Each structure stands twice: as C-alpha cells, then as structure tokens.
Amino acid sequence: MSSRHQPADLNPLQRFGLEVREVRRGRKLTQTQLGKAVGYSTGYVSKAEAGTLMPSEKFAQGCDLTFGTHGLFARLLRRVAEGDHPSWFVPYLQLEWEAHRILDYSTTSIMGVLQTEDYARAIFTAGHPRAAAEIINGKVAARIRRHHILDREATPLLWVVLHESCLRTVVGGQSVMVGQLEHLIFRAGCPGVDIQVIPFSAGAAAAHTQAFTMLEFSGAPAVLYADDVPQGGRIYRSDDAVRMGTEIYDRLRAHALPPDESVAFIKVLTKEYKQ
Numbered sequence: 001m002s003s004r005h006q007p008a009d010l011n012p013l014q015r016f017g018l019e020v021r022e023v024r025r026g027r028k029l030t031q032t033q034l035g036k037a038v039g040y041s042t043g044y045v046s047k048a049e050a051g052t053l054m055p056s057e058k059f060a061q062g063c064d065l066t067f068g069t070h071g072l073f074a075r076l077l078r079r080v081a082e083g084d085h086p087s088w089f090v091p092y093l094q095l096e097w098e099a100h101r102i103l104d105y106s107t108t109s110i111m112g113v114l115q116t117e118d119y120a121r122a123i124f125t126a127g128h129p130r131a132a133a134e135i136i137n138g139k140v141a142a143r144i145r146r147h148h149i150l151d152r153e154a155t156p157l158l159w160v161v162l163h164e165s166c167l168r169t170v171v172g173g174q175s176v177m178v179g180q181l182e183h184l185i186f187r188a189g190c191p192g193v194d195i196q197v198i199p200f201s202a203g204a205a206a207a208h209t210q211a212f213t214m215l216e217f218s219g220a221p222a223v224l225y226a227d228d229v230p231q232g233g234r235i236y237r238s239d240d241a242v243r244m245g246t247e248i249y250d251r252l253r254a255h256a257l258p259p260d261e262s263v264a265f266i267k268v269l270t271k272e273y274k275q
Contacts, residue, residue: 011141012080014051019076021049023067038062054080054145056152085142088232092225095215095235097149101157103214103249106166107206110180111213113146114160114187119180120144122172150190159194161252162262163206167197167269174273181270188263196256197265205255214245222246 024034031045038045038059047053060077064070078097085093096102096113104111109123120143124136149156162184170177188195198206212226224236224245236242257265 011051011138013054013145016055016073016076016080017049017051020045020055020063020073023063023069024049027067029066034063034066037066054148054151056148058153080145085139086232091235092213092233093146095217095223095225096146098217099156099215100154100218101214101216102159103216104158104160105163105209105212105249105252106160107163107209107211108165108169109171110162110166110184111160112143113150113158114184115143116176116180116183117144118176119171122176126171150187150193155192157192159196159253161196161198161249161256164197164199167266177273178270181266181273184266185263185270188259188266194259195262195266196253196259197262198252198256199265202255206252209248209252212245212248214242214249 020034024031029037031049032042035042035045039062040059044053044059048055048059055077057074057077060073063073067073078094102113104113110119112120115123117140120140121136124131124139124143128136128139150158167181171180184195187193210226212224214222214224216222221237221239222242224241225233226236227233236245256262
C-alpha cells in the first residue's frame, strides 16, 4: 500500500480513494473494469477514487474481492467512518456499523446520524469554542459520514424517539433549525426509519430519562449505549442493563406521538421557525 506517500492534506475519503486508484492501477484495471467487477458504474468508481463520494460497504467489499486484499478496503472504509471521533466513541461506531436495528432516545439534541451539516457545525462550535476551524471541519465531516449507514445496501432499521426539547432548542439559529427539521421529515419518509416525538405534556414519563441508544444485531446480543458527558459515553452489555433499556424504550414510545402525528408536529414547528 502507498499511504506513507500520500500528501498530508488529504482527508480520509481522499486517502481511501487514492488507495483504491493505486491498487486498481497495480492490477492493470480500468475504472470501467473495476466498476463491472464490483457492480457499480464508472462514474461511481471515479467519484470514490476522487474522494467526493462516501463509498458503500458493498463497494469496499467488492474491491477486496477483486483485488484479493482480504478485507483491507472494508477496514479502511470503517476507519473513514470513525475518523475525527473521540477514542471513547469509536467502539460505539463499530457497533453502530454492524447493528441491524438502532433504537435511540434523544433528549436535548438530534442524534448524530440524523444531523445536518449546519446543525452539526453549530453543535461542535458551541462545544469547542476555542478549536481551530480545521478541527471543527474534521468533526463535522466525520459526523456527516455516519449518514452512510442509512444509505448503504444493508440499511439498519432506525427508530428514534425525540423529546420535544430537541426540536425547541434553537441550534445555530432559525434557518439552521428549518434545515434540520426538514431533514427529519425527509428521513421519516424513508423505508426503515420511524421518528416519534414525545411532547412536553408527557411530563415525568420522559423527564427522568437520559438519552440512550439500543443497538440490536443479527445473531448477537443487544447492547445499550448511554452518554456521560464530558467523560464520554459507555456501552452496557449485561442482560439486566439491556432489559431495563428495552423496558424504558417501550414506555417512551407509548407516551410519544404516533409516527404520522410526529411528522405533522415537526412540520408545524418548521413553519414556526420560518416565520
């Protein structure tokens, strides 16, 4: 591999693309030939090599099969998804990548997988007010790359319960909130995505519960992840913790608005932000 010769200013996607291009050339394959081998168009290969497109898991696995690199590009792609995240969060990202169902309860901000770029930038800027622009840019890019799990071939089922405070807290200004809420509406219309809003009127049913995420897997036990900022999040694997998390999540869903009413609620708030 050629990573030691790569320019220092390349971002993770560009580094991945450069590795694909150099190995492809080493195997004396054209972009068209590689595309046919992995099941993608020449244009897709070109964008992946240029680092302007987040490649799919299928693409990375196809490269490994075509090049005989034994999982190398699948691992590189995973590192791209993990880049610029704090070390304590990387184990969660690895599990999120593998999960076949994600159940999230958010209390004060939209979960990372559903954040827009502007919303994420406002979050990181507020959380790291003294950080240089390039640091913030790296964190934003890493968060947006997490969107890939909802666009890949093996898309996990995503169920999100949002406390109304997530939607009422103005992050980055009204225009940023309009974009964020419109993105939630868009995602709610995608297959395999359910979004419910738990209103302020639910009272103590939600007020006593901190944000957490349940990850379920095919053929492996579920895990629970909870934030403990600023020390970082923690993954719970015990049966008792997972069972308790499941019970709490079921109660939260019971007190939340149904999905259709939740989308209607978000649309009303979007109009309010536009005024």
